[in-house]
Amino acid sequence: MAHVNAKPLGGKILTPSVILMLFVAGAGIYFLFVRYIYGIGAVSNLSNYMPWGIWKVINVIVGAALVCGGYACAFTVYLFNQGHYHRYVRPALLISLLGYSFAGFSLFYDVGRYWGLFNFLIPKYWQGNSVLFEVGLCVMTYIGVLSLEIAPAIIEKFSHVEGRLRVVLDKLYAFLDRFLFLIISLGILLPTMHQSGLGGLAVVMGQKISPLWQSPLISLHHLISCMAMGYGCVIVTEMLVSHDYKETQHMEILSQLAKVMFMIMFVFLVLRMSEVLRSGAMALAFKGNLDSISFWTEMLLMVGGLWCVRNDQVRMKPNNIFLGSCLIMAAGSLYRLNVYIIGFHPVPGVTYFPSVPELSISLGMVCLQLIFFIMIIKTFPIIAKERR
């Protein structure tokens, strides 16, 4: 298994920032009650021309992409045999698990007939042609896989337990250890499927999505950008939860991750621009409307991020790889926002901006994720601490 020296961080959980986030989460939960009693229209600005808003696009689609750290780690550690990345695995898995679980939960309040979500498990209702069906099943399964992947960390917490429970836990631990390779492989296959699927959702929307983003390669675009965002996620998480990056040996490892992120994001940039140029959509980028402004912002964020991590020297500076990761994650997030909201034009003249309750629920869910993350890293052995 990880064989990493991970320990609970300890310390107070109710810090001022956590308390602030609790308030935001509380407001979000209040509006969730309103949503469940009075319906979606009472708390959001979703409409028949814009039926997907920030809940689907930010909490589910962007949210799932931002937390691809688990995916990136699985690649790096278990596929490319980079053993010295082990210490990043657990925090990345945790953030992935939280991110995907909340993405799943977001569906429970975003879809109108949430009790029907269980139809995804009933063969009578399966519709194999639907990209959304594949994404739904994949995400459901992946959450299970992530739970299995992080289970060892939970079990380690209970290392002091004795008796029959100890036997069970030990058996479970050994089982997970033995079949890790199967679980990990799922942990690579499934995100590949559903992340490209989250892009593939856009194909059926045809010309309702602006040619600046619509393309037959849109699944590939989503997959590649999420891989890059995954690496960024690992880097940012590591730099926010520990100070070990200050050690040169750790900076070297992080800069390797940044290098991979650079290469993947570069491929994404090339693929995107080539598609935009090939389809002749470039003309749309100069119309001076919201589409074009957002397009160039996305490009700027991407290029800016790439610039921050462009060579080995700059990649050894923590500020560069931190900023580069943030910019690349922002570029990927804005890209998804562009595909499904900003660049989505069902008929000319439709505008959409979330309402206050809608924003509150979205923000509340993000805050809840962060609160859970903080709670868990402080109580469970997730973060590896270097002995000085």
Add this chain to the structure above:
Amino acid sequence: MAGNRRMVLNKPMNRRDFMKLSATTAAVLGLSTAVVPDLCQAFAKKEKPAVIWLHFQECTGCTESLLRSTEPDVADLILNIISLEYHETLFAASGHQIEDNLVRAMERYRNKYVLVVEGSIPTKAGGNYCTISGQTAASILKKTATNAAAIIAIGSCAAWGGIPSAGPNPTGAQGVLTTLNAMQIEKPVINVPGCPPNPHNFLSTVVHYLMYGVPTLDSQNRPKFAYGTLIHDQCERRAHFDSGRFANAFGDEGHRKGYCLYKLGCKGPSTYGNCPEQGFNAEKRWPVSIGHPCFGCIEKGVGFTKPLFEVSDMVTTATPPQVYPRPVEPGNKKISPLATGIAGAVLGSVVTAVATKTISLKNSEDDTHEDD
């Protein structure tokens, strides 16, 4: 006393008619049918409120329309739920006998009786244009109103002067409310105008008063349940008006097809009432439904004032919407400034946090290398 109050009509009302009438009353009042059992109870109450019914400058059309209504027989029911103490048309007695009745009733039911007034009150020549047993209408009104609990002015004449007040108004005819105001007598006055008013409007007013007190009144003291909407806004020919289909002359093609009678002088657009919804008599017809324009008999300043075939003023403020929607209607919702603010604040704080962390990393990095 019983002999004096022998009714002209004494058909007992059967239960079916009774229920129908209760339901109709509830409907006119805009109440749900759940109220009907309460109404029946009220109707069956032993203690009947006393009613004194005065006639002044009138044609007795209001009483007659009440008496002539059938299916159900409104008059009979009214006479069963109220104790009619004085009514010149219905009472067999006359002369001193009936006047004594009036005096005794006013004493006996002092401050408890409901005064119904039919007809206008003349003011010129000392009010002598209308006298009953030597007293002017005004003085009778003063005496009876002073001790009444409430006053219902039935018909346009009692409400605002009606036909007698039509120009040049030689008798100085005016309505009950105006007269009482001039005499500075403050009593609740409910106007039920019309020429004649729909008997159901009157019945419903009485029933409402018995059960819930004075109904909600508009600025002219008319009950809103009957006079709250313009006739034009509920007219069954409104669609023709909105689409520009008019009868231009009596008997022309448009008239035969039942088009709007606005150009023939229909006063629906300036008259408040419930004639289109309620109709009159068993067939529920009203003037427009049989092809004659409304002349605004209900409305002061319109009925008996404006020429019958002069085109009406438009009091209605309701205009039809854009008749056909456009091929593309985005139907956008308003963007809340607060939401924009929150989103901006969140974005701003994320940007600030990233920038701060980046700078602090840079500084600590520089610090570390300074030590080298």
Add this chain to the structure above:
Amino acid sequence: MKTTNRRQFFKRMALAGVGVMAAPLLSAKSAVAMKLRPRHDEDVGMLYDATKCIGCRSCEVACKKANGMPFEYDPQGIWDAPIDLSDKTLTIVKLYTGDQEQSFIKRQCMHCVDPACVSGCPTSALIKQDNGVVTWNIDACVGCRYCQMGCPFNIPKYEFDAQYGRIRKCEMCANNGLLDKGQTACSNACPTGAIAFGIQQDLIKTAKSRIRKNPGTYFQDKIYGELDSGGTGVLYMAGVPFDKLGLPDLPEYSSARISEGIQHTIYQNMVAPIVIYIGLAIAAFRNIRKSHKKTEE
């Protein structure tokens, strides 16, 4: 060590990427060339001729009555005046006024030959029946509104104001018993015959003969929906450009074809995922064993 890793990395990236990459590039073209869904002989539909429509809106009234739909009021609360299709209005007549020209246009579900909504629905709530009508199943629907996102005509409407919302759209009276009698409420109510109901193939023949007999009347002598978006069950004829009437300019294949093409190429019989999974499992197994060996050393 690093060089080997980089080579390995690229090798594996390339391998993983090939399957995902090749598929869409191939399928965009092949989807078009391949099986476009055909119209079946028994498919029923409607033909709307805008040149015969007088905008009386009897069809709107009949539709509301047949389906028990509630009123939708104008802001003053007096007129039943919907301005667009909605969860309360399943068909609507709109008016286009242009420079020296005008035309009415009736909008409702197009009952596409290759519906994007049916393709996208994850739980088979929207299905294309054997008679060509696209219907909605209340038990299957999740309310995800992917159908709304996918429909090129923006037809399905969701009841946002309800606690438990439904998707609502014209179901060609399959939901109210009229279709079983071979009728639709709107075509019955139409006084001028602007809406005709019948077998789609017959309606196309009728439309073509109408175009032949009235040269110069119909815009570009075109039947909108014959091939647009892969073909629609409700066909349109008009005397003015279709895009002015809100009918978008669409390719001759449905976006569902592209989407399904990509999906099938990648996931056909789950071959690619299983193969990739086996490859991944082998690599992971090897790497874990290697790292275990290293730790033991």
